[in-house]
Amino acid sequence: MGIHEGFDMVPRLTGGTEDVRKWTRFIDIIQKYYQDDDRFKLCNGYIEFTSGEHPMLPLDGNNFVRFSSKVCGDGSVCGYIRSVRQIAESIFGFRIRPWTESADQYGFYDLRDVHDSYRYSFENTAMTASRFAGDSSDYPSNLDTDNLFEALEIPSKGRGLVARCNIRSGTRILCEKPLLIIRNTSPELLHRDVASKLKSLSKEEQRQFLSLHNNFPGRHAFAGIVKTNALPCGPGAIIGGIFPKICRINHSCFSNCHNSWNDETQQETIHAIxxxxxxxxxTISYDHSGPASVRQAHLQPNFGFNCQCELCTLPPEELQASDNRRGLIQQLDEQVGDAFTMSTEPLVSLQACQALLGVLIDEYGSHDMALIPRLYYDAFQIAITHGDQARAKVFAERSYKARVACEGEDSPATKKVKGLMQNPASHSSFALCSKMWKTSKTSQPKNLGINEFEKWLWRH
Ligand SMILES: C[S@@+](CC[C@H](N)C(=O)[O-])C[C@H]1O[C@@H](n2cnc3c(N)ncnc32)[C@H](O)[C@@H]1O
Structure with a gap:
């Protein structure tokens, strides 16, 4: 029989947005925490710890009731049960009910509930995904990018790209050279500019351009295609690119991919986040962040559509809750960017950074890698301008890791932060404001638990 230990989720999670977000956040943290652990396995639709009775967590938490294993005979599984429980408690609080038979404590649910939940969570996910990807060892790594997606009709959005198999976060889904690069100008001039550039394209490229969606039909049809589809070549760029495949990707305010322009290779890349x-x-985000009304006010005149993404179509109270978080994100972002506070009260800036990280995770789950590299880079700058190389190095490492996931190793921004991670003092602002936090780049404390390390890092 043996002694079992674990925890139950009481009450069960609902399919509501808040619960889904919390579970997504929980799974993200688990993946990051165990990513270098040999016994951690990300499988098709679930996570498995190859220790004890191989306890599992489904990627979809709806219906999850228990994480447990027989613990005698394999000491290591106890460690997994307890650390997963601690992470779960930090997110779900009182809903996590720990129990251990060694202290005569038993789970809340009876075995039939637990078996039903397992059947739903594990057998179902394996079957669902195998329908698409062929076998149950999904997240294929050897497919060329053309096999990762197909163009299909999407309700109320025209055509869009749909994943043909499971795609892991951080995967480069597409990398494309533009058919055309154009400068923003009046519709009439734009139409003429495109008409002359089209002449130098092949017949196939012309066909690709002309087959793109146009939300602004009329006298200047080429300008309409450009306005509907162009993506800026870099943040704040006044030139935009038109791409045969990437321009088929629809927008979401809660996107699962990040697009970025690589100025060195002159290509646009799309990474799963x-x-x-x-x-x-x-999906990618065409828009800046901000509350729904601000996003709509940008999308309608600039791209000519009312957003029908999963966030904008939430019931009003849930959308309001998201708006409040996004308002707070903007507020904190401004505080973090305030140069005067950074130079005179760096601790206030660092606290704003940490608060921002918390709200970002609440709003996006921790998947929104696109904002995370910048946030850690801001934290790096706060530390380095006051001479703190030890923390600056950790912030640079985190920024680098997140940047690789959303832009790849070949992105100029990734290469830059990689250099800073190796040598934080090479930044031009090193000790520029003060030396009051002076540390060496190797003086990070050793042997601290996660919480203690975070306290050190954020100067609590
Ligand atoms: C760059 S195109 C994307 C591909 C396009 N759906 C197609 O059929 O080729 C942008 C257009 O797609 C539609 N679209 C993209 N995202 C949308 C969304 N979230 N809600 C509604 N329509 C969307 C809009 O018509 C928008 O102008």
């Missing part, structure tokens, strides 16, 4: 399941639509 969360695990995407086969059958899910691939």
């Amino acid at each position: 969360k695990d995407i399941l086969a059958g899910e639509e691939i």
Whole structure:
């Protein structure tokens, strides 16, 4: 029989947005925490710890009731049960009910509930994904990018790209050279500019351009295609690119991919910023962040559509809750960017950074890698301008890791932060404001637990 230990989720999670967000956050933290652990396995639709009775966590938490294993005979599984429980408690609080038979404590649910939940969570996910990807060892790594997606009709959005198999967060889904690069100008001039540039394209490239969606038909049709589809070549760029495949990707205010322009290779890349399941639509964000009304006010005149993404179509109270978080994100972002506070009260800036990280995770789950590299880079700057190389190095490492996931190793921004991670003092602002936090780059404390390390890092 043996002695069992674990925890139950009481009450069970609902399919509501808040619960889904919390579970996504929980799974993200688990993946990051155990990513270098040999016994941690990310499988098709679930996570497995190859220790004890191989306890599992489903990637979809709806219906999850228990994480447990027989613990005698394999000491290491106890460690997994307890650390997963601690992470779960930090997110779900009182809903996590720990129990151990060694202290005569038993789970809340009876075995039939637990078996039903297992059947739902594990057998179902394996079957669902295998329908798309062929076998149950999904997240294929050897497919060329053309096999990762297909163009399909999406309700109320025209055509869009849909994943053909499970795609892991951090995967480069597409890398494309533009058909055309154009400068923003009046519709008439734009139409003429495009007309002359089209002449130098091949017949196939012309066909690709002309087949793109146009939300602004009329006298200047080429300008309409450009306005509907162009993506800026870099943040704040006044030139934009038109891409045959990337321009088929629809927008979401809660996107699962990140697009970025690589100025060195002159290509646009698309990276998954969360695990995407086969059958899910691939989306990017055309917009800045901010509350729904601000996003709509940008999308309608600039791209000519009312957003129908999963966030904008939430019931009003849930959308309001998201708006409040996004308002707070903007507020904290401004505080973090305040140069005077950074130079005179760096601790206030660092606290704003940490608070921002918390709200970002609440709003996006931790998957929104696109904002995370910048946040850690801001934290790096706060530390380095006051001479703190030890923390600056950790912030640079985190920024680098997040940047690789959303832009790849070949992105100029990734290369830059990689250099800073190796040598934080090479930054031009090193000790520029003060030396009051002076440390060496190797003086990070050793042997601290996660919480203690975070306290050190954020100067609590
Ligand atoms: C760059 S195109 C994307 C591909 C396009 N759906 C197609 O059929 O080729 C942008 C257009 O797609 C549609 N679209 C993209 N995202 C949308 C969304 N979230 N809600 C509604 N329509 C969307 C809008 O018509 C928008 O102008």
